[in-house]
Amino acid sequence: MNSRLGKIWLTAGYLFLYVPILTLIIFSFNESKMVTLWGGFSFKWYGVIIHDSEVVNGFFLSMKIALMTATASVVLGMFAAFAMVRYKSFFGRTTFFAHINAPLVVPEVITGLSLLLFFVMCERLIGMPERGIFTIWIGHTTFGLSYAAVVIQSRLLEMDKSLEEAAMDLGCKPFQVFYLVTLPMIAQSLMAAWLLTFTISLDDVVTTAFLSGPGSSTLPLVILSRARLGLDPTVNAIATITVAVVSVGVVAGSLWMSRQERRRAAEQAEAYREGMQAISA
Amino acid sequence: MSIASSIGNYGIVQFLKRNWGRRSVIGIPYGFLILFFSVPFLVVLKISVSSTDALGIHFQDLTSYANGIFELKIKLSNYIFLTTDPLYIETYLSSIKFAVINTLICLIIGYPFAYFMARSPATMRPALLMMVSLPFWTSYLLRVYAWKGLLDDNGVINNVLIWLHIIHDPIKMMYTGFSMTIGMVYTYIPFMILPVYATLVKMDLRLLEAAKDLGATPWKAFWLVTVPLSKNGIVAGSMLVFIPSVGEYVIPELLGGPSTLMIGRVLWDEFFSNNDWAMASAVAVSMVVLILIPLAIFNKFQSDSGGARGL
Numbered sequence: 001m002n003s004r005l006g007k008i009w010l011t012a013g014y015l016f017l018y019v020p021i022l023t024l025i026i027f028s029f030n031e032s033k034m035v036t037l038w039g040g041f042s043f044k045w046y047g048v049i050i051h052d053s054e055v056v057n058g059f060f061l062s063m064k065i066a067l068m069t070a071t072a073s074v075v076l077g078m079f080a081a082f083a084m085v086r087y088k089s090f091f092g093r094t095t096f097f098a099h100i101n102a103p104l105v106v107p108e109v110i111t112g113l114s115l116l117l118f119f120v121m122c123e124r125l126i127g128m129p130e131r132g133i134f135t136i137w138i139g140h141t142t143f144g145l146s147y148a149a150v151v152i153q154s155r156l157l158e159m160d161k162s163l164e165e166a167a168m169d170l171g172c173k174p175f176q177v178f179y180l181v182t183l184p185m186i187a188q189s190l191m192a193a194w195l196l197t198f199t200i201s202l203d204d205v206v207t208t209a210f211l212s213g214p215g216s217s218t219l220p221l222v223i224l225s226r227a228r229l230g231l232d233p234t235v236n237a238i239a240t241i242t243v244a245v246v247s248v249g250v251v252a253g254s255l256w257m258s259r260q261e262r263r264r265a266a267e268q269a270e271a272y273r274e275g276m277q278a279i280s281a
Numbered sequence: 282m283s284i285a286s287s288i289g290n291y292g293i294v295q296f297l298k299r300n301w302g303r304r305s306v307i308g309i310p311y312g313f314l315i316l317f318f319s320v321p322f323l324v325v326l327k328i329s330v331s332s333t334d335a336l337g338i339h340f341q342d343l344t345s346y347a348n349g350i351f352e353l354k355i356k357l358s359n360y361i362f363l364t365t366d367p368l369y370i371e372t373y374l375s376s377i378k379f380a381v382i383n384t385l386i387c388l389i390i391g392y393p394f395a396y397f398m399a400r401s402p403a404t405m406r407p408a409l410l411m412m413v414s415l416p417f418w419t420s421y422l423l424r425v426y427a428w429k430g431l432l433d434d435n436g437v438i439n440n441v442l443i444w445l446h447i448i449h450d451p452i453k454m455m456y457t458g459f460s461m462t463i464g465m466v467y468t469y470i471p472f473m474i475l476p477v478y479a480t481l482v483k484m485d486l487r488l489l490e491a492a493k494d495l496g497a498t499p500w501k502a503f504w505l506v507t508v509p510l511s512k513n514g515i516v517a518g519s520m521l522v523f524i525p526s527v528g529e530y531v532i533p534e535l536l537g538g539p540s541t542l543m544i545g546r547v548l549w550d551e552f553f554s555n556n557d558w559a560m561a562s563a564v565a566v567s568m569v570v571l572i573l574i575p576l577a578i579f580n581k582f583q584s585d586s587g588g589a590r591g592l
Contacts, residue, residue: 006397010409013394017416020427020467023437027430036436080310090307099314105576107528109545110325110565111318113552117328117562118321142317145310203420206530210552220422227426227535231433239423246419254411 021243028236035231045237055238058219062202065133065218069140070198074190076141077148077197084149085156100150103143112210115139119211131213139207144197151196155189188257195253199246322569329562332356340559359563368542369564373571375542379458380526383465384473387522388515390466391473395514396507398474399481410478417471425464425535432460432536456538464536465526473518480514481507520579524572544568 028046032039049055080100087093103111119135122128129135159182167181168174205220212221219238226232331340332354345352363369398409416424431437432454439451454460484507492502508515530545537543544564552561 006400009393010397010401013390014412016390016467017413017470020424020431021416021419023430024423024427027437034435036430036433036440076310076313079306083307083310087303087307090303092311096307096311099311099318103314103318105524105572107525107530107545107568107572109528109530109548110322110568113548113561113565114321114325115317117558118317118324121324138317142314145313149310199418203422205422220420223420223422223426224531224534227422227429231430235423235426236430239420239426242423243419247415250411250415250418 021239024236025240025243028233028240030233030236033233035233035236045233046241049234049237052234054217054222055219055234058217058222061133061216062219065136065140066198066201068133068137069144069201070194072137072141073144073148073197074152074194076145077193078152078186078190080145080149081152081156084153100146103146104150108143108204108206109210111142112139112207115142115207116210131211132216135211135213136208136216136218139211140197140201140204143207144201147200148193148197151193152186152189155186159185188260191253191257195249325562325565328559329359329566330355330357331559333559356559359560360567362560363563363567369547372542372544372547373567376527376544377571379462379465379541379543380523382462383469383526384519384523386462386466387470387473388519391470391518392477392511392515394470395474395477396481398478399484406482410475413471413474413478421468422531425468425532428460428464428467428536429455432463455536458537458541461533461537461541464532465529468532469522469526472521476517476521477511477514480511484510516579516582520575523575527572528568544571 027035027038029041029043030037030039031042031044080096083090083096084100090096115135115138116131119129119131123130163185164177164181167177172180203220205224208218208221209224212218223235223238226235327343328340331343333340341354343354345354398406398413401409429436433439434451434453434455436455438454439448442448443451488506488510489502492506493499497505528545529543530549533541533543533546534549537546545568548561548564548568551557551564
């Protein structure tokens with residue numbers, strides 16, 4: 001197909017993806033309270049949100065939950081990925097796969113509702129847990145674990161097992177093999193999984209709404225309650241900060257990863273060259 | 282036995298194969314998901330068929346045993362209501378309708394987009410790919426909210442059109458099927474583009490040359506070679522768009538109106554506004570059934586075609 005149509009299609013597509021975000025950013029610098037009428041440039045709304053305790057507390061709570069979720073998801077997801085890739089047969093393997101995939105496809109209103117009813121039942125039976133950070137953390141980790149498992153699994157599948165075997169042959173203990181060979185080789189995917197689950201948790205609103213208790217309003221819950229009522233300039237200011245932080249984070253993260261990748265490739269080439277020299281000498 | 286499996290007796294594999302290592306690697310995530318994913322769903326299933334006490338607050342046990350009589354009480358009224366109430370039936374049909382429309386539009390816009398991305402110079406592709414996934418990393422809630430500002434009666438689009446004297450009175454776009462559909466397409470289109478791109482970029486372009494040598498026009502080669510080869514990407518993308526859009530809550534809540542009935546929003550309202558836990562549970566169970574059907578078809582399709590993964 002001709003390239004002019006291609007350029008037009010791609011340009012239109014990227015405009016569609018980015019214009020809404022750009023308008024959101026532009027109107028965050030609007031003096032007027034009317035979000036869509038331009039009343040002059042100002043940082044007014046940034047000043048407002050910094051002193052808005054609901055927003056500030058929500059932000060710190062969201063960050064805390066996202067940190068906890070990402071960490072737990074990566075650990076559990078790594079276990080799950082090993083189970084899926086390295087064990088070709090164990091009791092209930094098919095069900096295990098179904099359990100990993102299900103949280104990715106079941107709508108969040110269902111996971112949210114069912115976890116809440118489960119926690120309510122637990123509270124009646126054993127008196128805990130109270131709804132709040134803990135319950136939100138568990139809720140986010142159920143799907144975070146699945147996302148992390150999928151990301152780490154794809155890295156494990158393409159990993160060359162012979163390096164682990166070589167380390168073993170050279171006398172490494174199993175734990176040493178894991179720390180010195182396996183972990184560095186999957187580190188990148190662990191990082192990617194951590195970032196992915198971190199942002200998913202930071203962004204989640206539906207599951208959180210079901211599992212939050214009094215005094216545990218995360219930032220997305222604050223945004224949702226304001227956005228429901230209509231256009232709100234403080235939401236635009238929050239959006240702009242989020243977009244800035246995420247863009248910097250994602251770009252920096254992918255640059256770091258590609259540098260790591262290059263360095264690893266260079267190190268491997270170097271090791272190979274030295275090895276060849278040693279053989280020929 | 283292959284070399285790999287005989288080597289499997291050494292190294293990390295051996296360590297993991299030791300019983301306790303193996304058990305915890307499988308058991309910890311498995312146990313977590315059973316406890317916090319499957320068991321809660323069974324609770325929902327139970328509540329959806331439980332009867333309440335006289336006050337309507339506490340759910341009674343399904344089974345009871347007294348005086349040598351074992352009783353099993355299953356209340357089906359919620360399900361009977363779901364399948365006979367015209368509003369619920371309409372909501373189901375409307376959810377599926379919007380999900381299908383969303384999937385089709387994502388395919389119509391997203392397929393050519395992915396195609397042109399895959400056929401652009403190899404040096405540009407990483408940047409193009411990153412630009413598709415970047416919005417995916419920014420808050421989904423905020424991206425949906427952005428359309429409120431664009432489509433509102435006093436929104437950016439109406440203001441610009443009035444300023445340009447194209448229209449005199451604002452066009453009503455918010456809180457309609459239009460605003461909701463645009464929000465859904467906007468949110469879900471990367472899920473269509475990425476798997477389709479993944480299949481198209483791997484395609485062997487010599488096949489197109491062969492088609493050309495055999496006398497096919499570019500258009501014919503596109504339909505007979507390129508499209509069939511990207512079938513896995515299309516199916517994966519369609520499922521990734523269709524399934525979450527059936528259960529969507531945030532988009533209908535922020536951009537939809539009274540005419541855009543969506544099942545996810547009904548579940549939410551049953552729970553948060555009406556406080557009807559049993560009804561919300563019954564809606565949840567029927568939603569799972571609704572989603573399992575296309576998923577089963579998808580799985581069958583995937584196993585037929587060698588199980589290629591999209592994303």
